[in-house]
Amino acid sequence: MPVSADDISERYLKKAIAEINELGREVAAAAGSERVPVLGSGHPLGDVFLLKASPQTAEVHEGVAFFGRAGQAILKALQRLHVDPTAIYGTNCVKFEGAAEEDSRRWLARELHVVQPKIVVVMGQDARACLNAVRFPLADEIEDRPGEIQRLTPTIEALLTPDVDASLDETRSKRAFWEAFKALGPWWSELPPY
Numbered sequence: 001m002p003v004s005a006d007d008i009s010e011r012y013l014k015k016a017i018a019e020i021n022e023l024g025r026e027v028a029a030a031a032g033s034e035r036v037p038v039l040g041s042g043h044p045l046g047d048v049f050l051l052k053a054s055p056q057t058a059e060v061h062e063g064v065a066f067f068g069r070a071g072q073a074i075l076k077a078l079q080r081l082h083v084d085p086t087a088i089y090g091t092n093c094v095k096f097e098g099a100a101e102e103d104s105r106r107w108l109a110r111e112l113h114v115v116q117p118k119i120v121v122v123m124g125q126d127a128r129a130c131l132n133a134v135r136f137p138l139a140d141e142i143e144d145r146p147g148e149i150q151r152l153t154p155t156i157e158a159l160l161t162p163d164v165d166a167s168l169d170e171t172r173s174k175r176a177f178w179e180a181f182k183a184l185g186p187w188w189s190e191l192p193p194y
Helices: 005-031 057-062 069-081 101-115 125-134 171-181 184-189
Strands: 048-052 088-092 119-123 149-151 157-161
Touching: 005 101, 048 101, 048 125, 069 088, 069 171, 069 184, 088 101, 101 125, 119 125, 119 184, 157 171, 157 184
Parallel strands: 048 088, 048 119, 119 157
Antiparallel strands: 149 157
16 A cells, blocks of 8 residues: 555654654753753754754743744744744754753754754854854855855755844844844745645
């Protein structure tokens, strides 16, 4: 009996959920009982992978990336760009305070392998440095060119923006973030349907 495309998609989704959950357990074990891990959130096979350097206070309290002001700002921006928020996965390079850089890079590489996004929105220079340090095979370095779609790997593109957390309170910073982030809209509109 042939397997339908829906069955295959369902199997990939179940596998991705299991792998993300396993990663979450590993990060929580590494954090120990004295630190709160901040785990990625969103669709485990999202086309758009949002990446910040480190969690903010609200994210640490909830243990979820993009919880709080930054998440709300991103949702509003996605609505303005007509990007489906259910196709988004967001995470931080640093999963908990005091995490080793090597562990952070390894966990980020695993998240990217599980999610298999079509684009990574790299928010800020620290996130750019973290992603570039992962050193994927056949990957290009993400250059300091905010608002420009760049090649990360043969199957993943990247968009550099200013740090969203640093862009929330000052008009000029908000404008700089939006000017870079809005490139996601035309990219999304050209994405072929499934």
